[in-house]
Amino acid sequence: IERALSIDAYEIAVGLATHILQFLGESDSGVGPGEMDEILDEIGTTSDDSDEHFEEMSDDAPAVVRLVSRILHDAKRLNASDIHIDPEKSAPTRVRMRVDGVCRDINQVPASHHNAVIARIKIMANLNIAEKRIPQDGKLAFKLSGQLVEVRVATIPTVAGEGVVMRILATGGAMPIDKMNLSNQNMTMLKNIVRRPHGIMLVVGPTGSGKTTTLHAILGYLNTPDKKIWTAEDPVEITQAGLQQVQVNPKIGFTFANALRAFLRADPDIILIGEMRDKETAHAGIEASLTGHLVLSTLHTNSAPETITRLLDLGLDPVNFSDACVGILAQRLIRTLCPECKTSYTASADELAFIERQYGSAVIDELSLSQPVTLYQANGCEHCGDIGYKGRTGVHELLRMTPELRGLIYHNSNVSELAKQASQDGMRTLMQDGIKKVLSGITDIKQIQILGGVD
Numbered sequence: 001i002e003r004a005l006s007i008d009a010y011e012i013a014v015g016l017a018t019h020i021l022q023f024l025g026e027s028d029s030g031v032g033p034g035e036m037d038e039i040l041d042e043i044g045t046t047s048d049d050s051d052e053h054f055e056e057m058s059d060d061a062p063a064v065v066r067l068v069s070r071i072l073h074d075a076k077r078l079n080a081s082d083i084h085i086d087p088e089k090s091a092p093t094r095v096r097m098r099v100d101g102v103c104r105d106i107n108q109v110p111a112s113h114h115n116a117v118i119a120r121i122k123i124m125a126n127l128n129i130a131e132k133r134i135p136q137d138g139k140l141a142f143k144l145s146g147q148l149v150e151v152r153v154a155t156i157p158t159v160a161g162e163g164v165v166m167r168i169l170a171t172g173g174a175m176p177i178d179k180m181n182l183s184n185q186n187m188t189m190l191k192n193i194v195r196r197p198h199g200i201m202l203v204v205g206p207t208g209s210g211k212t213t214t215l216h217a218i219l220g221y222l223n224t225p226d227k228k229i230w231t232a233e234d235p236v237e238i239t240q241a242g243l244q245q246v247q248v249n250p251k252i253g254f255t256f257a258n259a260l261r262a263f264l265r266a267d268p269d270i271i272l273i274g275e276m277r278d279k280e281t282a283h284a285g286i287e288a289s290l291t292g293h294l295v296l297s298t299l300h301t302n303s304a305p306e307t308i309t310r311l312l313d314l315g316l317d318p319v320n321f322s323d324a325c326v327g328i329l330a331q332r333l334i335r336t337l338c339p340e341c342k343t344s345y346t347a348s349a350d351e352l353a354f355i356e357r358q359y360g361s362a363v364i365d366e367l368s369l370s371q372p373v374t375l376y377q378a379n380g381c382e383h384c385g386d387i388g389y390k391g392r393t394g395v396h397e398l399l400r401m402t403p404e405l406r407g408l409i410y411h412n413s414n415v416s417e418l419a420k421q422a423s424q425d426g427m428r429t430l431m432q433d434g435i436k437k438v439l440s441g442i443t444d445i446k447q448i449q450i451l452g453g454v455d
Helices: 017-024 036-044 051-055 062-077 111-124 184-194 211-222 256-264 279-290 304-313 318-324 349-359 403-410 415-424 430-439 445-452
Strands: 082-088 091-099 102-109 136-144 147-158 161-168 199-204 229-233 243-247 270-273 294-299 325-337 343-346 374-377 389-400
Touching: 062 082, 062 091, 062 102, 062 111, 062 136, 062 147, 062 161, 082 111, 091 111, 102 111, 111 136, 111 147, 111 161, 184 199, 184 211, 184 325, 184 389, 199 211, 199 279, 199 304, 211 229, 211 270, 211 294, 211 325, 229 256, 256 270, 256 279, 270 279, 279 294, 279 318, 294 304, 304 318, 304 325, 304 389, 304 415, 318 325, 318 403, 325 430, 325 445, 349 430, 349 445, 389 430, 403 415, 430 445
Parallel strands: 199 294, 199 325, 229 243, 229 270, 270 294
Antiparallel strands: 082 091, 082 161, 091 102, 136 147, 147 161, 325 389, 343 374
């Protein structure tokens, strides 16, 4: 022990291996760091002590360590994307998790232990525990059943104390492109678009809409030994064999634009740029696609036609952009019905009118609706936690660049004209694709109304 740890003074203690792993939050037995109720009860036994005692509470106290480990384990078990630890004035700290895009209250931590919990998270993420006045960002990792799970940590000071938001990063390999739940028409169009030897393909949508997952599904489809693929991401979440993946670091000047210029000197066939955040990156991406490379990237816009005007507003040349762009895929994630408890019913007259109004009377015939129309609704059971929904799926809007559309871009046409032409070229909107998924029983009318913000 002295030779291995280079220490002179030590004390030997005896413990079972399972107990040691359980304390560290790395147990493979499924027990983990202990049940949440037991940990909170243990913490609650000290709740009658003085306030001075709480300020001095160690951030590595066994109960606090196990509490943080339990929160992380529960989040992964529930397949949560984010964990929110929200302080409240003169009230317990709320622990919430975003599951399937919706925040849920999970439990509460006594306000007396809030500082200790935050300090423990900061230590795990290598943040400054003494600095409580400014936001901090970091990353931590923990093991669950032998698998390493990475978590992005952001602390923000509030009037009630420091709040923490933890984003659980996606792990594992890429989703197969056939599992993306694209409609047959969109799947055929997408495969034709990405098989082109050069051009730029954009995947757009708000934060958390699955853009990175979609891009990696496309790369998985294109990833063959005869292709050299470079990716620049922030952060690298999904890894694939055969890809050269790079983590950008703007703090040291290694930006997306710098990474793209470096890739062009590295004999690429396909380049993925995590996000087109500014004019410099967008311009470099266009130039790369015009010089014989397939470029994939993302953008935060609401629809495929709107993406065109957004990029032109950044100052891109309309001729260069229209020549380079081969397609734009907009997407959202919607909640799916629990397959164990969803029930069928006959659509009402109001629901049929909603479907016809949103899909469009000019193209409604392509749905081949048979009377009566059967829809599905949420119920709730033990498999979905009595919510009625389990998991999420994508709805998509794929714009394919055509000569007619390029002509409109040359003349700086507005969004409505671009959308009309794209629709004539075969594009179906997010709402239209969502209605197809309602009719197939994947989701219900309510989720589509939330997607479009309509009644």
